[in-house]
Amino acid sequence: MKLKIRSKITSGYIALLLCLIAAVSIIGFQINTLQTERNTLMKTNATVQTLISSLENYTLNMNRAQRGYIVTGKDSYLEPYREARANWEDDWNELHMLMEGRPAQQEYLKSVKLHINRWIEDAGEPSINLKRNNDTIGIKKFYREEVSRSEIQTTMSTLSKIRDNESTHLATEAQRLDSDNNKIIMTLGLFLFVASIVAVFFSSIISKSITRTITRTTEAIRHIAQEKGTFTTRIPITTNDEVRDLGVATNDLLDDLERRQWIQSNAAQIVKNYQGVDAIHQLASIFLSQVAKVTRATYGALYVRNDNESMILEKQATFAGSDKEIGRQEIKIGEGLAGQAALERRIIHLKETDNYQLISTSLGNVPPKEVIIIPIIFEQKTIALLELATLNTFEKLDRIFLKDVVSSLGLTINSVLTRMEVIQLLTESRAMSEELQAQTEELQTQSEEMQTQSEELQAQTEELTNINEQLEERTREAEEKTAELEITKADLERNAEELIQSSKYKSEFLANMSHELRTPLNSILILSEMLADNAKDAAQYEDEEFARVINSSGKDLLNLINDILDLSKIEAGKLDILYEEVNIDELPLYLKQSFTHFGNEKNVAFHVVKDTDVADVIHTDHKRFQQILKNLLSNAFKFTEHGSVSVHLFNPSLTKEQQAISDHWLAVSVTDTGIGIPTSKHELVFESFQQADGATVRKYGGTGLGLSICKEFAQLLGGSITLDSVEGEGSTFTVYLPSLPTGLPEHFDKPVDLIFDVPTLEETPDAMPIVETTTKLADELFKNKRVLIVDDDERNIFALEKTLQQHGMIVDSVRNGRECLNFIEQDRYVDVILMDIMMPELDGYDTMKILRNDMHIELPIIALTAKAMKSDREKCIAAGATDYISKPLNLEQLFSVLRVWLATEVM
Structure with missing residues (x-):
């Protein structure tokens, strides 16, 4: 069944009602959003309560741990203190962020942070330091004065206030959400009722308006059809909808048809006026006069290129002035705006014309308002150029007309020029026919001369062929040499890579040689030092001298190793x-x-x-x-x-x-x-x-x-x-x-030759000799301490066992990391481990990592290594070493390190 427009519009408004119902559904979704907001509020409140409890626990844990450590002196009591001190401020920051927009609660939180920090600064850290320093008097004074006790109480009280305020805030927000929910439901019902009435009312009015506009549009189109070619009637527009678009489009079509009719009629009249003209000057004058009249131009000039190969356009006609007054006599293609328009074959429309020639009138001279330059094209070449100036403006219709009318002018100009050229050629041909007879005789003579020259050219061609063959041979030789150079370049690059690899092997060799030389040096120096001490005690002076010579030689060898390593690092650029x-x-x-x-x-x-x-x-x-x-x-x-x-x-x-x-x-x-x-x-x-x-x-x-x-x-x-x-x-x-606070500048890659004036040194009295003192390490701290030596070198084990046993220590030894792990698993009672790094099966790095990470061994581990590179200490500490000593060992340094860590174990 065919539906009327009014029925269709009414159906559209029924769809509008359906949209309103959908809007109600959306508002229902908003109600669900309110419920989600309620849930978020409850979740946030739970988080706040949890964080408040966490802050209370951290505060109480720090207080309990501090007191437990002061009473017992055990580091294990400080773990809760350290954990609470490290983490409480993170919870405080999170809680402070949740309280954003609530200044009262944030003020309470700032008070909590102030009191906790005060307690840590005034009571926590000072009392722990007193216990570490065994300051009994200070600890008693601390307890007697009850330092910062009020800080804990104030903190707990303030956190309780924050919790109570949060509960009140939760109840208030829940009540507000309930009120908002009721308001939304009431508003929804009222909105639905009013929207339904308004939609029905307006649908009826709009339907009548649309049908009325369509009727008027139909009547206007029928009237245009009856006018038989005239386009003066326009469709009235009274609405702002799709029907209005139809009327606007129809009116635009009528405007376009009217413009085309105007262009075609004027163009046809101009073409009709210059039909049958044979002189280019006459054609240019007629065309320029007609075009200026149609476009209301004030001044104008037309330039034509007489010769297709010429780059010069000559002036053939002007409008509203003499030939000398308007424009130049000729224009070179590519020169100036006119020449550029001719070169690029594009129209140039100028609206800023202050520097143009003034237009003369009976009352004075006036500058043109606009200028337009149009190239006239024939077979993709600029054959002529039209330039017009006006005191008014060139409308869009004028520009379209000019573009259309000059499209056929190029063919006409070319035809006129061709006819003129034909006439000129006919005149010239008569004169030339008389000259041809004389030239024929002359050509015969020249032909004989050319025959002789041809034979000479033949010989030269053969010579050039030989030269070309030689050049090709040289080209092949050059290509072969280029290939040889490429091979040589590849060999050089390969040699450079081998040199870099060799340098790497050299550095690794020096590091390994350092280890191999230091390992026997370790036992030589330790045993020679022990031998010298024993000989001195037994008054065996000759043995003492022998031992000192061995020790001195070992130290010289060690210094030599260090010097060689330094030079190697400098040479490799790795220092x-x-x-x-x-x-x-x-x-x-x-x-x-x-x-x-x-x-x-x-x-x-x-x-x-x-x-x-x-x-x-x-x-x-x-x-x-x-x-x-x-x-x-x-x-x-x-x-x-x-x-x-x-x-x-x-x-x-x-x-x-x-x-x-x-x-x-x-x-x-x-x-x-x-x-x-x-x-x-x-x-x-x-x-x-x-x-x-x-x-x-x-x-x-x-x-x-x-x-x-x-x-x-x-x-x-x-x-x-x-x-x-x-x-x-x-x-x-x-x-x-x-003095280089920021290092050597990058642009000073090489040292600068220095020339300085050295002042004369003044003599000073001899300094008093400084007496070196040595400390005997055989004190009570080392007696009955159990040491585990992990080393694969029997000489080092023997030397270390002897010197450690002389100081009253109990020594066990294993040959590699695997045996060390087995020993610790069977008997964990060891006071200190001396761990060598370079060992077979399982080296020192991996052994220490297993002891620390897997077996959770906390006793001191002192790394002993004959590798003395810069990063070795950091690698040992990262693997789990407590301290680090490089070989050869200095016994005084060894016992100094042992004293530090054994004393720490006792505390």
């Missing part, structure tokens, strides 16, 4: 430099304490002088700086038999190159009255494994690495080292170092 503050004010005292005994042994005076203007602190690598000074002073005392050794610290004068590195430099000169160095040997002494001569090596010993290391270290620190020496009179080595 880490750590810039830190170095206290120069304490340096003289340190040097006195470290080297005075050398002077006393050789009866050589030792002086240290620091200028008053030297800064107390510089920034450099402390360890490398000390190693440079130690090497220089060791050499000075070694090569000085009598006289003195002096150290002078001063500020050097700087050049611009040094100031670019740092404004603050330190110079340290070491002067001796020893054997001196010949001038020819000054550079040689800084090379690796070099000394002044062979006799020096035999007399004084050494490897010649010390000065080489000093030079390399000084350059790595941004400085340098210089030598001033006279053979037989002594030597002065001066080290120049910059």
Whole structure:
């Protein structure tokens, strides 16, 4: 059944009612949302209550744990204290965030945080420190004064208030949600009733309006059809709906048809006017006059290209002015806006024309308002150019008309030009026919000459072919050489990779060799030291001397290993430099304490002088700086038999190159009255494994690495080292170092050559000798302490057993990590473990990890390793070691470490 429009619209409004019902469902969903909000409120309240209880528990746990530790002194009582102190503030922060928007509760929370922190600062930490320091008097005073007891009470009271306020807040919010829910239900019913009445009322009115508009539209279209080609009637628009769109579209169609009719009629009239014109000048004049009249142009000019190959457009006609007054006589394609329009074959429409030629009238001159430049195209070439200026504006319809009318003008211009060219060619052909006869005879003569030239060209062609073959042969040879170069490049890259791998193997070899050399050195040094002590006690002086020689040789070998490793790291670029503050004010005292005994042994005076203007602190690598000074002073005392050794610290004068590195430099000169160095040997002494001569090596010993290391270290620190020496009179080595708080600048990759003025050193009275004292470690702390040695080297086990047993300790030993784990599982009673790192089956790293992580062993584990690389200590500590000692062992250091950790176990 066919439905009327009114019925359709009414059906639409029925659909609207259905939408309203859907809206009711949405509001019902909002009710469910209120229920969800209620649940969230309850959940938040539960979280708040839990956090309040957690804060109460943390506060009470810290208080109980603190008191339990003070009473018992056991660290296990501090675990709840530490846990509560570490976690209470996280719960407080979460609770404070949940209380956002409730300033009263947040103020209470701030009070809780204040009182807890006060209790920790005034009671918790101070009382624990009193117990750790065994300050019985302080503990009694703490209990007597009941320090910060009120803080706990206030905290618990405030948390109770927060809990009560939270319960009140929960009840208030629940009541508010119930009220909102009732309001939504009442509003929903009222809204549904009113919406239904309004929808029915408006559906009836809108239906009548739409049908009325459609009727008017239909009548207007019928009237247009009866007008037979005129388009003056327009459809009235009275609505704002789809029917309005139909009327607007129909009116737009009528406007477009009217515009097209206007364009076509004017274009046809112009074409009709210039039909049959043979002169280009006449054609341009007629066309320009008609176009200017239709578009209401004020000035105009038309340019035509006479020759298809020419890049010049010549002016053929103007409008409203003489040929000389309007425009240039010719335009070059690509030059200026007009030339660019011709080159790009596009229309240029200008609205900013202040600099254009003024338009003359009877009353004066007026600038044009708009200018339009239109290229006239024929066969994708610009054959002419039209330029118009107006005092009004070129409407869109004018521009469409111009574009349409010039589309056919190109063909007409080309036809006129072709006819003119044909006429000219006919005239020229008559003259040329007379010349052809004479030229024919001349051509015959030239033909004979060309035959001769052809034979010569044939010979030249053959010669060029031979040359081309030679070039092809050379090209093949060049390609072969290129392939050979590619192979050579690949070989070089492979060699570079092998060199990098070789350097890696070299570093690994040195590290392993260090381990292999240090392992036997460990037992040599320990046993020689024990042998020397035993010989001294038994008055066996010869045995004591033998032992001291063994010990001294072992230490020399150890120093040699360290020097070789340092040079290897420098050469490989793997030496880490750590810039830190170095206290120069304490340096003289340190040097006195470290080297005075050398002077006393050789009866050589030792002086240290620091200028008053030297800064107390510089920034450099402390360890490398000390190693440079130690090497220089060791050499000075070694090569000085009598006289003195002096150290002078001063500020050097700087050049611009040094100031670019740092404004603050330190110079340290070491002067001796020893054997001196010949001038020819000054550079040689800084090379690796070099000394002044062979006799020096035999007399004084050494490897010649010390000065080489000093030079390399000084350059790595941004400085340098210089030598001033006279053979037989002594030597002065001066080290120049910059203060670099942020490290060496990146653009100073190489050390700067330094030239400084060295002040004269003033002599000072001999320093008082510092007596070195040794502490005997055989005290009561070591007696009956049980030590487990884990080492795969029998010599190390034997040496350690003997020295530990001499101090009253009970020693057990196993050969690898696997045996260590079995021993601990069978008998856990061990006071300390001495753990070697490099062992078969299970090394020290994995053994310590199993003891700590799987077996939960907490007794001290001291790592002993012959690998002395920088990261070894960190790897040992990370694996679970309590402390770390590198081999060869220093017995005094070993017993010092044992005393610390055994004493900690007793406490």
